[in-house]
Amino acid sequence: MEDVNKFIESGILELYVLGNVSPAERREVEAMIQKHPAVRAELEEIEKALESYAFENAIQPSDKQRTKVLNSLVVNLADDRTFTKKETVTEPTVITMRQPGTSNFYKYAFAASVALLLASIVAIYNLSNKLQQKTQELVAANLQNQKFTTTVNFMNEQLGVFRDTSYKILHLKGTKNLPHGNMLVAWNPVKKKVMIDLQAVNMPVNDKEHQYQLWALVSGKPVDLGVFDKITEDGARMKEMRPVALAEAFAVTREPRGGSVNPTMSEMMVIGQF
Incomplete structure (x- = not known):
């Protein structure tokens, strides 16, 4: 009885049911089935x-996929004589025992395995x-955090401008071109x-064709x-402009987008001097 229990616990019965045994192992299993009712019961x-398990975990494929899989795989297993011929030719001395419904189980189990593979x-x-998608969301969130951090740092710098006594x-005031115009310039010499x-x-x-351009008057130029x-x-x-060490006045003109080499005096908007 100890040998029977060891045989059952070896796992060869599971491999036999799945058809994953050698001819010699198949003969050994079938011999044990004939000799020991406990082995037969365990096999069943x-x-x-x-x-x-196969039926509980089977997933219904689409009609097209189901027809394709069953026609190409399961139908080839429908003729049990194929297995009989191979067993008769390769192992003529083996007496194959057929359990009721075993062949159908192989076919259904194989079909269920294919369905599970497709589902996987x-x-x-x-x-x-x-x-x-989660990676893209993480990248976007990281970029947003970086942008937020940059904005906070820049806002701190902006506040620092008004706190820094240096x-x-x-205040630049409007010209005749823009009488009510004004803007604020902070300069640290x-x-x-x-x-x-x-x-x-x-x-x-x-508009899209024009921009404002800031000028510093240095030694009259x-x-x-x-x-x-x-x-x-x-x-x-706030916006940081180009640096300047000396300035007698600041002015803003309206220029073609991208700026001009020299200010267009007729388009001066605001001006202020110390």
Whole structure:
């Protein structure tokens, strides 16, 4: 009895049911089935368990896929004589025992295995898509965090402009071209930094062909400090312009987009001097 139990616990009965044994192992199993009712009973229980598992986990494929799979795979197993011929030719001395419903179980189990394989492929594909989507969301969130951090740092710098006593705050007032125009310029001659407060700019929004250009008057000559728009894409409050160490006055003209080499005096919008 100990040998029978060891034989049952070896796992060869499961392999036999799945058809994954050598001819010699098949003969050994069938001999044990004939000799020991316990082996036969255990085999029947394994067949029932695997068949129940196959049907419980089977996933209904589409009609097209089901027809293709069953026609190409299961139908080839419908003729049990194929197995009889192979067993008769290769092993003529073996007496094959057929359990009721065993052949059908093989066919159904194989079909269920194929269905499970297809379902697994679909599940892996869906999981891959979800992982890719989550990765993209993580990248987007990281970029958003970086943008937020940059914005916070820049806002701190903006506040620092008004706290730093080394900055000189100059109010530029409108000319005859824009009598009610005005804007705020913060200039630090020590750091050579020039900042403009875009939120305090009281000038019209330019069209696509024009931009405002800031000039510093240095020794009576205009120095280009860069161009700007009243409304920026990132919604920034302050904008840093080109540095200048000395300045007698600041002025803004309306120029073609990209700026001009020399200011267009007839398009001067605001001006202020120390």
